[in-house]
Amino acid sequence: xxxxxxxxxxxxxxxxxxxxxxxxxxxxxxxxxxxxxxxxxxxxxxxxxxxxxxxxxxxxxxxxxxxxxxxxxxxxxxxxxxxxxxxxxxxxxxxxxxxx
Numbered sequence: 001x002x003x004x005x006x007x008x009x010x011x012x013x014x015x016x017x018x019x020x021x022x023x024x025x026x027x028x029x030x031x032x033x034x035x036x037x038x039x040x041x042x043x044x045x046x047x048x049x050x051x052x053x054x055x056x057x058x059x060x061x062x063x064x065x066x067x068x069x070x071x072x073x074x075x076x077x078x079x080x081x082x083x084x085x086x087x088x089x090x091x092x093x094x095x096x097x098x099x100x
Contacts (some may be wrong), residue, residue: 069094 070091077087 011080073082073087073094075082076082082090
């Protein structure tokens with residue numbers, strides 16, 4: 001049984017063309033640089049996503065800092081977290097602090 005299997009493998013290997021046996025199914029190796037493009041593509045995609053995410057995060061932080069106390073107070077009033085009297089009291093306090 002072992003000898004028949006080795007003979008079958010040997011005859012199959014003898015029928016493979018020399019170019020395929022020496023260089024594999026990619027021929028003479030002229031296409032190997034294409035395999036570098038796939039990881040490079042994904043590295044660029046991931047890098048672009050990280051770049052866009054960080055830029056959006058920074059822009060959001062700058063917007064929140066520029067919004068100030070009155071903007072935050074307006075948002076809380078609009079969401080219903082505070083009522084009108086509390087909104088007006090806090091707004092008065094904020095504006096009096098700004099005048100100092």
